[in-house]
Amino acid sequence: MKKVLLVELSVFERMTPLASGYLQAYAMTDSVIRSEYQFERYATVARTPRADVIRDLVGAAADVYAISCYVWNMGLVRAVVEAIRQARPQAQIILGGPQVMSQAQRYLTRTDEKTVICNGEGEITFSQYLRALTEPQVRPRLEEVSGLSFYRDGELVTTPKQPRISNLNDIPSPFLTGIFDSAYSIAILETNRGCPYHCGFCFWGAATNDRVYRFDEDRVREEIKWTAKNEILFLFIADANWGMLSRDVDISRHITDCANEYGAPNVVYFSAAKNKPQAVTKITSIFQDANLIASQPVSLQTLEPTSLDLIARSNIKLSAFAAIQEDLREKRISSFIELIWPLPGETLESFKRGIGTLCENEAQTVIAYPHLLLNNTPIYHSADTMGIVTRPAGGDVAEARIVIGTKEASVEDFVEGMYYFYAFHALHNTHSLRTVSRYLVRQKGLKYQDIFSAFADFLRRQGDDPILSYIERSIRDADYYDVNNYGLFIHSVLHEHREIAARQVRRFAQSQDWWDDAKVRALFEIDLVNRPYMYSNTPMDVHTEEFQALRLLDRGPRSYLVQVPAEHLADLADAVHIPAMPEDGIFRVEHKRLQYPFMPTQSRDHSGSYCHGMIEKVGNVLPLWQPVSPSSEEKGLDVHVAI
Numbered sequence: 001m002k003k004v005l006l007v008e009l010s011v012f013e014r015m016t017p018l019a020s021g022y023l024q025a026y027a028m029t030d031s032v033i034r035s036e037y038q039f040e041r042y043a044t045v046a047r048t049p050r051a052d053v054i055r056d057l058v059g060a061a062a063d064v065y066a067i068s069c070y071v072w073n074m075g076l077v078r079a080v081v082e083a084i085r086q087a088r089p090q091a092q093i094i095l096g097g098p099q100v101m102s103q104a105q106r107y108l109t110r111t112d113e114k115t116v117i118c119n120g121e122g123e124i125t126f127s128q129y130l131r132a133l134t135e136p137q138v139r140p141r142l143e144e145v146s147g148l149s150f151y152r153d154g155e156l157v158t159t160p161k162q163p164r165i166s167n168l169n170d171i172p173s174p175f176l177t178g179i180f181d182s183a184y185s186i187a188i189l190e191t192n193r194g195c196p197y198h199c200g201f202c203f204w205g206a207a208t209n210d211r212v213y214r215f216d217e218d219r220v221r222e223e224i225k226w227t228a229k230n231e232i233l234f235l236f237i238a239d240a241n242w243g244m245l246s247r248d249v250d251i252s253r254h255i256t257d258c259a260n261e262y263g264a265p266n267v268v269y270f271s272a273a274k275n276k277p278q279a280v281t282k283i284t285s286i287f288q289d290a291n292l293i294a295s296q297p298v299s300l301q302t303l304e305p306t307s308l309d310l311i312a313r314s315n316i317k318l319s320a321f322a323a324i325q326e327d328l329r330e331k332r333i334s335s336f337i338e339l340i341w342p343l344p345g346e347t348l349e350s351f352k353r354g355i356g357t358l359c360e361n362e363a364q365t366v367i368a369y370p371h372l373l374l375n376n377t378p379i380y381h382s383a384d385t386m387g388i389v390t391r392p393a394g395g396d397v398a399e400a401r402i403v404i405g406t407k408e409a410s411v412e413d414f415v416e417g418m419y420y421f422y423a424f425h426a427l428h429n430t431h432s433l434r435t436v437s438r439y440l441v442r443q444k445g446l447k448y449q450d451i452f453s454a455f456a457d458f459l460r461r462q463g464d465d466p467i468l469s470y471i472e473r474s475i476r477d478a479d480y481y482d483v484n485n486y487g488l489f490i491h492s493v494l495h496e497h498r499e500i501a502a503r504q505v506r507r508f509a510q511s512q513d514w515w516d517d518a519k520v521r522a523l524f525e526i527d528l529v530n531r532p533y534m535y536s537n538t539p540m541d542v543h544t545e546e547f548q549a550l551r552l553l554d555r556g557p558r559s560y561l562v563q564v565p566a567e568h569l570a571d572l573a574d575a576v577h578i579p580a581m582p583e584d585g586i587f588r589v590e591h592k593r594l595q596y597p598f599m600p601t602q603s604r605d606h607s608g609s610y611c612h613g614m615i616e617k618v619g620n621v622l623p624l625w626q627p628v629s630p631s632s633e634e635k636g637l638d639v640h641v642a643i
C-alpha cells in the first residue's frame, strides 16, 4: 500500500487538523483509494524547529505528501518541500490551502513535475488526484483532474476549476468517523462554508465565491457533542458570519447544553454575522448566560467611508454595528471592536479619529490589527494602484507581508499610527484613565484622539523604559504580526511592569494642562482604584501617594474599601456600573473576578494569549463597585475587609 502523509502546521498547539481530516475522510469514501493507500497525519505548530519537522517528514517516508499552506507556515513549507524533494525524489507532493491556490507560478518549479497545487476546495480534487496516481501510466493523467496546477515538459498546466461542493454532507465528518482521536484542546468547527461578501483584504469570500453551503444541522450538533465529550475546552467556529443563519442561535444553545452536561467547551470564538445585530447579540447572551467565555467581536475594520468603499464593505452597515454596541451595552455583554490599520483610503488622521469616535460611543475594547497583504485578495490584485508598501513579518516560518504604507498613509504615518495604537491600548483598553478622559471629552470638549496622541508623544519621550522598549521593538521587528503581541503588551502594562505603567499614566496626566482641574485629580483617583488586574495573584497596587479626594478606608486581599465624596458620585455612576448608590459613598471595590492566577512556569505565549483574551473581555475583570450601606450591613453582608 502507498502511504499518504497529510501535513498541517498550525498556529496553536493541539488544534484539530480540520483540512487534513476532511481530505482523508472524503478520499476514503472511494473504495479504490481505500485499497491502495494508507493515511497518516502529521500535525504540529508552525514554530516547531525546522530541522525537527524536516526530520519527521523525511523520516515518514511517504509516497504522497499532502501539505496545507497558510500565510503563517509558508516559509516553513517551502523549506520542507525542498528537503523532501532532495531526500525523496520519487515522492509526490500536493500543496493546497489559501496561500497557494491560484499561485502556481510562485510556488512551483519548472523542473519539478512531481509537485502540484490544488486550486480551491480540496476534497474532490485531492481524491481524483490520488486516483490518478494509482493508474499504471508512467506519467499520471493529472490533466484529467480538475482544480490542479503542475508543470509538464516545462509548461505550467492549470486544469479547469473544480465546481464547489454544494452538498457538504458528502464529506464524512472526521470527528464522527474516528479520524480524530481525543488528543486536542482546540476544535475548529465548520457549520457552513462560504461568505457572501468580498472584503478587499480577505481571501475567504474570494475563495468560496458568494454561495454559502451548509452542513446538516444534526451532524453539526453531533460534532459539537463529540468535542464536548472529548473535553475540548476551546471551540473555534470557522464560519465567516456566525448568526447569519437562524439555526445558528439554536446551535449556540446546543453548545451551551453540551457545556452544561460535559463541562466543555468553556471558551467559544466566532466571527459575527455582519448585518444581523439582533441574532448576534442573542448568541453572545446565550454564551454569557451559560458562563462560557465568549465576547462579542465587532469587526468594523475602519470607520472611514472612503476606505469602506475601497474595501467593498460599504454594504455592511455601520448602523448595524452601532445597534449591536448599544444592545450589548444595555445587556452588559462584553464586546471588542476590531480595526485594521492601514487600509486603503484611511489616513493617519481618520484612523485616530475613528478610534476617538468609538470611544465616544463607549466602545469597551478596540484592537487595531495590522493589515496583511494576502494572496488572491482584491487588494492584492490592485496593490500597485493602491500604493501598497509592505514589509515581511513572521521570520522564516511565515510568509507574511504587512502593509506599512498606502496612497493615503505614508510609512511614517503607519509608524505613528502604531505608536498611537499601543498608547491607546496601554491607556484606554486597560481603563487606566477612563473616568478622567470621559469627563474631559464630555464636559471640557477635549477629543479622545488628542488625549491618546498626547499620551503617545509622552511615551515616546521616555528614556529607558520597558513599556516604550516593548513598543519600539514591536514596531521595529513587526512583532505585532504575532498573535500574542498585543496580549503580552497588556501582560506587561497590567502585570509585569504594572507599577511603572501606573507611574507613567500619573506623570502624563500631571504634565497636561487639564491636571489643574481639581475634578480631574479626583477622578484620577477613581481610575487608579478601578484599574483592572489580569491575574488573581498580581500584587495589589499600594497607592503610596496620598489620595486627596477619595478616602481609602481599608484594603482586602483583592479589594479596596473607599469613600467617594458626594460631588463625584455622579461621575462614578457614569463611568462604572453601580447597582445602587449609597448615601455615604462607601464602596468595596472588589477586584476578585474571573482572573486566573499567573504561574511563573507558564510560557510567554500562554501569558500573551491569555491576556489578549482577557482584555477583549475586560468586563470580566473590571472591579465591582459594591455599595456598603448600613442597610446592606443589616442584611448580614460581609462588608468589613481585613487589611
Ligand code: B12
Pocket (backbone or CB within 6 Å): 009, 010, 011, 012, 015, 018, 019, 020, 022, 023, 066, 067, 068, 069, 070, 071, 072, 094, 095, 096, 097, 098, 099, 100, 118, 120, 121, 122, 123, 125, 126, 188, 190, 202, 203, 204, 236, 237, 238, 239, 240, 369, 370, 372, 374, 375, 481, 482, 483
Ligand atoms: C481557524 C483559523 C485560524 C486559527 C488557526 C488555524 C490553524 N490551523 O492553525 C487562528 C485563529 C489561530 C488563526 C490565526 C490567523 N489566521 Co486564520 N483562519 C482560520 C479559519 C477561520 C479557519 C481555518 C480552517 O480550518 N478552515 C476549514 C478548512 C477545511 O478550510 P481551508 O483551510 O480553507 O481548507 C480547504 C482548502 O483550502 C483546501 N486545502 C487546505 N489544505 C489543503 C491541503 C491539500 C493537500 C489540499 C489538496 C487542499 C487543501 O481544502 C480544504 C478543504 O476544502 C480561516 C478562514 C476559513 N474559514 O477557512 C482563517 C484563515 C485561514 N486565517 C487567515 C489569516 C490571515 C490568519 C492570521 C494570519 C490573521 C492575522 N492577521 O494575524 C492569523 C495567524 C497569525 C499568526 N501570527 O500566526 C487567512 C489565511 C490566508 C492565507 N493566505 O493563508 C484565512 C483564510 C482567513 C482570511 N481572512 O482570509 N486562523
Ligand code: SF4
Pocket (backbone or CB within 6 Å): 195, 196, 197, 198, 199, 202, 203, 204, 205, 206, 240, 274
Ligand atoms: S472579512 Fe469576513 S465578511 Fe469580509 S469577505 Fe472575509 S469573511 Fe467575508
